[in-house]
Amino acid sequence: MRFSDTLVFVAVVAFAVALPHASAVDYGKIGTTYEITEADMLEWIEQRVTAKVASGEALRYQQQQAEKIKRKLLNPEPLRSVTHAARNRTQYYDPTFTVEENIVNERGQILVAAGTTINPLNRIGLSRPLVFFDARDKNQVAFAKRFLDSRAGLAKPILVGGSYFELMKKWDTPVYFDQQGALIRKLGIQHVPAIVSQEGIRLRIDEIAL
Template structure:
């Protein structure tokens, strides 16, 4: 058998093995899209609310809620007014969990080294923690600040720090989510935190 006959036979076999294509492609009916354009719909709604004043009212309400939340943070949970005076101490010594080196490879802090930040940075002003919703605590804090000629930092665990800043004309802080009182172990207020050597002395004071 010549090479041409072999080649022709191979083509015939290949053609027989190939699935037959449909004689015609059937296309179904076309339908128009009934759904509205979402972007166009949103733009129309916004335009309508802006024209009616509803959009401005919603913006004002959102701004008012944000301002109220900012000026009146949620009080720290679990902190109550002191009924018994108590003194405790907090040691801020920190143990390094790993070695810290400079980019040049010089070891700055070795793993296991104990570091007390009070050896280099002092607590220059005492902190007084109190709840501004309690008039007695506010009065006590004011007397304490006056006795130190303002050289102390008021820290709230409840109430509006903005109101006190307007009244006292000094910075007033708020212990957001109780980060400081939890770290220092403060359970009752008013409480005064002051440096005592290389420790912090904490006095919870019953009024």
């Protein structure tokens, strides 16, 4: 078949396919055909996985990932939004908020009307002071330990950097980490060490220079 004839033939086939009620027509075999020799993709993937498992590579990768996750959990990324306190500073945080929508029960009765102001400290007080510090700084660690001892352990140590796990083992007491800086952003803490305690219906925040 000449090249020009081929073009005509392709055009006719395309036109026939475009017809809404066209019937299927067998035009026979055009040119030389070959059997597909490429490997099946799923079969190829299965072979690769089997080979990695057999060689131990898959297990090594799994162990590496598990170790990486473990290190990240035990040593969270330090919070870079806080720095070491260079001077003493005291500020206050008022947790009062205004209800934006009516809070109703299952029967539609209004429990708290929109526009109502609420201060959680009127109902639930801060039972223990919080001490925020960076465990990578030995001076801050020593300060936090003295503070905890002065309170007979009735305070909550919260890290902004360092390993809470190592410190928890050393002190044999729960140590927390301010994940993603949720608390320091809420309270407006910019420098550490900082002590948060309740004073009336406000929270007092003392940033302390060492």
